Amino acid sequence: MGQLRVGMVGYAFMGAAHSQAWRTVNRAFDLPLSARMSVVCGRDEEKVAAAAAKLGWEGHATDWRAVVARDDIDLVDICTPGDTHREIALAALAAGKHVLCEKPLANTVAEAREMAAAAAQARSRGVRAMCAFNYRRVPAVALMRKLVADGRIGTIRHVRAVYLQDWIVDPEFPLVWRLRRDVAGSGALGDIGAHIVDLTQYVTGQSITGVSALTETFVRERPLPTAAAGLSAEGNGSTGRGPVTVDDAALFLARLDGGAVATYEATRFATGRKNGLRVELNGSLGSLVFDFERMNELEFYDAALPTTEQGFSRILVTEPDHPYMAAWWPAGHPIGYEHTFTHEFRDLIEAIAAGQDPTPSFADALQVQLVLDAVERSAAASAWVDVETALAAV
Numbered sequence: 001m002g003q004l005r006v007g008m009v010g011y012a013f014m015g016a017a018h019s020q021a022w023r024t025v026n027r028a029f030d031l032p033l034s035a036r037m038s039v040v041c042g043r044d045e046e047k048v049a050a051a052a053a054k055l056g057w058e059g060h061a062t063d064w065r066a067v068v069a070r071d072d073i074d075l076v077d078i079c080t081p082g083d084t085h086r087e088i089a090l091a092a093l094a095a096g097k098h099v100l101c102e103k104p105l106a107n108t109v110a111e112a113r114e115m116a117a118a119a120a121q122a123r124s125r126g127v128r129a130m131c132a133f134n135y136r137r138v139p140a141v142a143l144m145r146k147l148v149a150d151g152r153i154g155t156i157r158h159v160r161a162v163y164l165q166d167w168i169v170d171p172e173f174p175l176v177w178r179l180r181r182d183v184a185g186s187g188a189l190g191d192i193g194a195h196i197v198d199l200t201q202y203v204t205g206q207s208i209t210g211v212s213a214l215t216e217t218f219v220r221e222r223p224l225p226t227a228a229a230g231l232s233a234e235g236n237g238s239t240g241r242g243p244v245t246v247d248d249a250a251l252f253l254a255r256l257d258g259g260a261v262a263t264y265e266a267t268r269f270a271t272g273r274k275n276g277l278r279v280e281l282n283g284s285l286g287s288l289v290f291d292f293e294r295m296n297e298l299e300f301y302d303a304a305l306p307t308t309e310q311g312f313s314r315i316l317v318t319e320p321d322h323p324y325m326a327a328w329w330p331a332g333h334p335i336g337y338e339h340t341f342t343h344e345f346r347d348l349i350e351a352i353a354a355g356q357d358p359t360p361s362f363a364d365a366l367q368v369q370l371v372l373d374a375v376e377r378s379a380a381a382s383a384w385v386d387v388e389t390a391l392a393a394v
């Protein structure tokens with residue numbers, strides 16, 4: 001069997017999640033290529049060596065440029081903050097490496113446009129690029145999309161999506177990279193709002209055409225990080241305080257091109273909500289509800305049933321006939337967060353082996369970036385903003 005030799009950049013949260021998936025993907029699924037965990041890259045020699053040993057990588061490196069230049073690497077997996085995505089992805093694509101890039105694709109539309117153009121150009125050389133919106137690969141989400149595509153809820157009228165976290169409620173939580181525009185691009189909007197934008201467009205098959213938004217930054221100054229302090233804090237020995245330069249929360253109304261209207265809310269100030277990603281669709285023939293805190297379930301209201309039997313039913317999405325589930329356990333044995341990455345890598349490997357484009361493509365991710373940009377411009381202007389179409393944009 002051929003190999004897919006992977007070089008991964010970044011080894012913290014996403015690096016660990018991706019490592020787990022690279023380790024398991026060929027054990028869970030029968031695939032045409034075998035993923036080989038060739039090298040992991042960080043900036044600190046000692047830390048990246050320890051990460052390589054812990055996460056199961058054959059080797060380690062301290063310069064991603066050297067990884068990209070290696071002849072024995074087929075795919076570069078980008079698990080670093082947004083300010084590095086463009087540079088690493090462009091170099092990897094130019095070097096003929098397939099690229100998997102974490103979301104959001106970039107920090108600005110200009111960067112995302114350049115990356116999508118480079119991916120389109122690389123495609124003509126058989127080089128593939130994918131953006132890692134992993135929630136698409138939750139089996140219940142894939143089932144939701146199938147039920148919509150099969151017409152089971154009819155014409156979609158409403159899309160209601162929230163992504164709620166609470167890890168920065170404490171005003172003394174440090175100024176980690178996710179709170180800095182120069183590193184993260186935006187705040188809750190790009191970090192978690194991007195997921196619900198992608199997810200709702202994926203399950204409905206409809207694209208957002210315009211938005212009316214507001215954003216808020218509740219805590220405008222925070223202590224500089226001095227040591228590891230929760231989600232992705234990187235200590236740099238600094239003291240004092242610095243400005244928060246991103247949104248803490250983003251809310252917006254949207255129209256979709258299939259006629260649906262939508263509401264979105266992304267915040268890291270929803271006290272008590274840890275990773276509350278919830279999407280509800282209301283259609284002319286029924287409704288569907290997905291809640292990540294119950295990720296093995298899908299709620300379905302089928303208005304085609306006799307009125308005496310109507311009601312929300314809870315589908316336990318663990319049958320072998322459900323998307324991805326034949327690879328796992330007997331029916332009724334749930335899976336978890338990490339499986340979304342394994343599923344994502346299965347789809348990526350199959351696409352590469354088949355000479356096809358994996359999804360979401362960089363063009364798909366550019367379209368999400370255009371929505372995020374429209375949200376920011378709408379909030380700044382207190383006005384409705386149309387979303388540029390991605391095809392015209394590439």
Ligand SMILES: NC(=O)c1ccc[n+]([C@@H]2O[C@H](COP(=O)([O-])OP(=O)(O)OC[C@H]3O[C@@H](n4cnc5c(N)ncnc54)[C@H](O)[C@@H]3O)[C@@H](O)[C@H]2O)c1
Nearest residue numbers: 010011012013014015042079080081082102103104134232
């Ligand atoms: N798909 C998801 O559900 C999901 C979840 C969390 C994060 N993300 C995305 O993944 C990316 C990384 O986020 P994270 O939570 O893993 O961050 P993190 O802070 O936990 O890890 C970032 C890693 O990148 C490394 N790094 C930073 N700059 C680097 C450089 N120039 N060269 C080499 N290494 C560098 C850091 O040392 C660290 O290992 C972001 O784009 C984020 O939005 C996606």
